[in-house]
Each structure stands twice: as C-alpha cells, then as structure tokens.
Amino acid sequence: MTLVNKKLDQGQFFLQKRIVAKALQKRTIETRARLVAAAEAVIAESSFEAMRVEEVVLRAGTAKGTFFAHFKDKDALMELIIGARLDAYLEELEATPDPQSVEALTEALMPLCNFMTSERYVFDLILRYSGAAAVEVIGPIAMNFGRQVALFERWVMATQFRDDIGANLQSEGIHAFMIQALATHFCALHNAQSIRDRLGPYLKAWLTPGR
C-alpha cells in the first residue's frame, strides 16, 4: 500500500481504503481482541480511570507499539469500550415501550445516566467525544449520542408533548437537560439532589410548559 498510495492524492486514498474492504488478517483480529479483553479486565478489576497502557499491553502479551498500531491513542480504546456500554443501554431502551409521561421518560433515562456518571473520568471522556470531529470519522460515542437523540425524537412523536416546536428540537432539549443534570451531579454545590430529582423538573418544564 505504501508505495502505491504515495502516488495518489488524499481523496483517492480514502476512497480506496473505504471501498477495498481490506480483509484483516486473523492475527490482527486476535491481537486486537487480546488488547480489548485485557483492557476490559483491568477496568473490571479497578476502574476506567485506572487503566494503563503498560498494564494492558503486559496482559495482552504484546509490545507497547502494537497497542498504538491498533488504536490511535489510549482514548480511542476507551471510547470503543465506553461506546459499547452506551450502545447496550440504548438497545435496552430502544426495545422498551415508549414512555407515556415525563415521569416515565425521566425514569427510563436513569440507567444510562447512572453509567455515564459512574466515574468522573467516564463522564469527561464522553463529553469530549460526544461531537464528531470530522464527518468522515464519527466515533462510537458521537454515534451513540446521535442514536440517543433519534430515540428521544421517537418518544416525543409518540407522546405528543408539545406541538409548538418540532420533535427534533424537543429531543435535543431532552439531551441538553440530561447532560446538565449529569454535570451538576459532579458539583459539590448541587449534589444533595439525585440526578432524577434534578432531571425531572427540567424535563417537565421543557416538555409540558404551563401544565
């Protein structure tokens, strides 16, 4: 690839990479799996925050350089793992009946909220990766956020909370208030209240104003 692609411009290169569907070697898949498994193990034993590349690489039995051949940086692996967890919660939600009230909606969000605030480190990382840096490469977390908003939109359309604004705007608002409630959870000035107790009033005021 190196020689061939030296002659191509960036655009063609990306095109080729995307189209050719380059059939990874078995070895590649195995090494990658070992790295991910090692990381998951470390996380299970301690925490997301405590994960060290050295430790992962040691357990996976690879050299450090191999780690970075598979993942752009440490955060990329974290994003992968955290994104997968987020996806699991979301699939659960997607398979569940649409909530019929603001209270039910708030309640439905709690498992997701609890995971996102399980560690300060996790929440910070999620925030940092919640926007796709480039349209071409939408990471797992940005992708998941997109799905979240789409699901909320479905909910909003099913229950007809407000008719003065579109479902998409309502949905984005739900998301904004969710993040706000999570952020204040880490603030010593506010954390007397639970996340649910903070999110509830926000969503009520947003989705059913005047009622």
Add this chain to the structure above:
Amino acid sequence: MTLVNKKLDQGQFFLQKRIVAKALQKRTIETRARLVAAAEAVIAESSFEAMRVEEVVLRAGTAKGTFFAHFKDKDALMELIIGARLDAYLEELEATPDPQSVEALTEALMPLCNFMTSERYVFDLILRYSGAAAVEVIGPIAMNFGRQVALFERWVMATQFRDDIGANLQSEGIHAFMIQALATHFCALHNAQSIRDRLGPYLKAWLTPGR
C-alpha cells in the same frame, strides 16, 4: 508552621490557614506573577493548548518545581487564566442593561460563547472545571458559572419570560442550552449553523413556549 500544625487536626489546620491570612512574602507574589505573565505570553503568541510548563518556567526564570509549588498542576493555572477571562466577559454583561427579548438575550451571550469556543482545549477545560469538586474549594470557573446563572436569573426576573416555573429553573435552562449549543459547535455533523442560530431556537422554545 510544620511543627505547630503537626499537633492540630485537619479542621483546625484549615481554619488557621484561612483565618491567619498568612501574609505572603514579596518574593512569592513576584514569582507567581512572573509565572502567570509567562503563561499569558505563551498563550498570546500561540494558544492555550500550546502552553507547556517547561516553556513557562523557562521564561519566568524559575525551576520547574517552583511552578508546582505555586499551582497544584498545569490545569490549575489554566483555570486561573481562563476564569479571569470569563470574569471579564461577565462583568461586561453585568454592567449592561438586561436584555428585553429572547433575541437580545441570545445576542448578549455571544461574546462569552465565542470565547468559550475559541479553542477546543478551552471548552473542554471549562467543562471539566465547571463543577466545584468540593464545597470548600470552588475554583474560578465553577465560581464564574455560578455568577452566570445568577445573572441569567436577574435577566429572567426582569423580563418575566415564563410564570409557570421559577426564575432559577429558567436560568439553569438557559445555561444548559448555551452549553449544548457550544458543544455542537465542535461537532462536524452540526457546525454548518452558527452558535447564534442554534442557541436562538433553543432559548425561544425554552423561555417563550407556545408563543
């Protein structure tokens, strides 16, 4: 101090530290000022992101250890400098007449928004420090966020946007939507729209529902 305080418990120690107002030496003030000035210079020449402790220490003419004797870590200095900028914008706003419409309110927020999104690094740092980790030590940025919400509350009370919910809730909502608009600014999927164009509809829907 070391010997004396060895005998005191934690609480008394903090009490003493706070009450005694320990009269810093001239040297201390000067060194600290040199460090801050050096950091500001680096930032002015390149960016917040590009600031390196080594470089700051070199320009300030101190040893590296001195930096960390004055600031808990690199972020602490960044928080100080960014917090000061935020305060400047806020003072400007506080001295300005309260906006009388959602449009005017949105417009008033733009300078603050523009600074907060001037660098990805800046926005991430602000988010990370927007909550006070402990009630005893509210950092400059958490402090500033508190002032922001207080100012919004004043605005909301002055203009009577909604009467179905309290001024404080309305104010927190403004803040939540501001953050949301800023966050999407860094997302390639959304950034066709300007911050103003994203924030405007949010605030209209939040502050004047049904109108």
Add this chain to the structure above:
DNA sequence: ATAAGAAAATGACCATGGTCAATTTTTCTA
C-alpha cells in the same frame, strides 16, 4: 546582630502516553 525555624526554590528523577526505524510474519504473484 544572630541563630533558629519557616517558607520558598531547586533540579534530578519518575510516570505515563506516544513515536518510529528496524524486524518479523503474512500474503501475493509469477
């Protein structure tokens, strides 16, 4: 003015994420 004790400054050292030229393994082609 001086000695003792507190505060400040120092820089060698460490922890950890990340790079890259060289090497090994796999795949492809004639």
Add this chain to the structure above:
DNA sequence: TAGAAAAATTGACCATGGTCATTTTCTTAT
C-alpha cells in the same frame, strides 16, 4: 514454491506533566 511486497510487531526512545529530598532565602525572637 521462491521471492517480493504489504502488513503487523517490536522495543528503544521521546515528550511532558508531576514529585520530593535538599538547599537557599527570608522572618522572627532574643
């Protein structure tokens, strides 16, 4: 199947933030 090309792996090395025992400077009591 040989050998060339591509892909994967390696580990010494680097960049940068952060620590801490030691040294220097300052303050204070006598």
